[in-house]
Every structure is written in structure tokens, then in C-alpha cells.
Amino acid sequence: MEIIDVVKLLKSAKIIALFSHINPDCDTIGSTLALRAFLQKAGKTVSCFCDGELKFDMGDLYSAEAINQDAELSSYDLTIAVDCAAEDRIGKYVTLFKKGRKTLCVDHHLQDRSYAMYNCIDPHSGATAELIWLIIKEYDLTFMDVNIASLLYTALVTDTGNFGFSNTGVRTLEIASSLLQYGIPNADISYKHFREIPFDTFKLKARVLSKAQFFEQNRIGILTFTKEDFVATGTSSANTSNLVNEIVNVAGVDIAVSITEVRPNGYKISVRTQGNVDANAIASVFGGGGHKNASGFMVNGFYGNVLDDILKACKDHL
């Protein structure tokens, strides 16, 4: 449905619930919290729910007070799934979502089939936050403030890789420009999300990167996180998230893989690729999946065998 119809739906509702997706990112959380703050200023009763946990780099968005502190009410005029490409992305709150007298999905992913009564879906948006901004602009810009602008900007900047991914469009930057006019701390937001790392993660990074292995004239790079690496640096597998990107960013590398020991003989694998090399196809060999340039899977076995199997799959897809 068009933005103008979404606004009509919002205006006709009094009690509203918003839902972020599982394994939340800053787009789903930022968009949800921005929409909540806005709708509250517009006089609505709004609750937020997310079936997920806090991550370090979401600390400025995702506070205990901000989400998952709302009681479940017996009925909602309208429930809204924010940035959820499929029903199961709502996680354990899907039954609550379905309790809405009207259900709406606001999203920018390509969806196989819609699961809500009403859908506002635009795959050309760099982030769901773009759609939230358009909704707010159509509804009433006088309710905008620096807090809402910061939440939307954080969502926008993270989903577009600091405006570096191909999903950064003309409209993305126009909206970013509009948000800057509210006096948001944009440099702080980019620092927090793209450069700052915890000290322990720095120690893990220095240790693991120095042991990176390269194959096939450096076209394949492998990063391995062992239990010993985590013990020695006081970290856990939760601290590994973006280090594989350090490998795929090395000039000449087409495939980067991180192998993370999560239990004895059990490994979590992340694959990042450049250009046309298909990360999803590599993960599919092992029953995993993902996107063209980023995918993942789990595998069991002895490290040497796991490494050999992964290397073979990578060479087959170079």
C-alpha cells in the first residue's frame, strides 16, 4: 500500500504494537523505536516487542528501557512488523502480532509472500528506516525531534554500510540530509557503529588476524577462532562478528571464511565474497545459506577435515 494509506491506517488506530525481527540489527530496532517515539507524540498507546538480544554496537539504541519492557495487552487496533521479511522473523511474538485487529508489514526486503493484511514494502529502499521517514513526513513532521532523527539515521547508516553499499540510493541520501537538519550527532553515530570496538575484541582481533591463512594466490583467506583464542583474550564467539570482513577487504581476496569453534569439533562458519563469487552457493554445499556476498553455516568434525572441505568448496566456486 502507498505511504498515504499507511498514515490513514495509523491515524485510525489508538492502541498499536510494533515488532522487530529476531537477531535484531540497527535498522529493525532504530525504525521500531523511532516509529514508537513518533506515534506516542501523536497520542497513540504504543508497545514494542523484539525476540532478540543486545549486541555491543547497538548499545546506544537498544537499552533495556527502550524495548521489551511493555506488557502484552489483550487487544491491539493495529500491529506492525518492522523490517521482517517473513512471518518467522517475528520469532516468539508472532502470535501476538496476529492478535492485531489489523496487521501491517513495513519492510524493504524482497518477500516471497506477504503475511500481513496490509503491506508497505519497497525493495528499492536502502533501509526500512527510509519508509518510516516517509510515513512520518506524510503524517506530521511537527512531531519530529533529534531523538527520532538519530534513531532513523542510525538505521539508515548501518543498513547501507555507512552509505557504502549498492543499496544507497538518491532518496537514501536525501533522507539522510533531512535527518541531519535536526542536529543529530552523525559523526558519533558513524564512529560508534563502524569504528569503535571493545578492548577485548581488539586483543582477539590482533591475535587471530596474525594467524590468518591464505590460499590460491591469496584469493582465499581463512580466519580461525579457537577456544584458546577466546580464553586468552577474555572474549567469546559473540566478539567475532565483523572480523571476517578484514580478510575480504584485503586486495586480491575473493573469498574470506571465518571458522569459529563453538564447541568441541563444532564450528560456525561465515563466508564473505567479492563481486560475482557466490557465498550462498558455497554455504549451500554444507546445508547453509544467506546472500550472494555473505552467508553462513554450521559444520562438525576435526578442524583439519573441516578446513579441507571448506577449501575444496571455495576452490570449486572461484
Ligand SMILES: [Mn+2]
Ligand atoms: Mn533492514
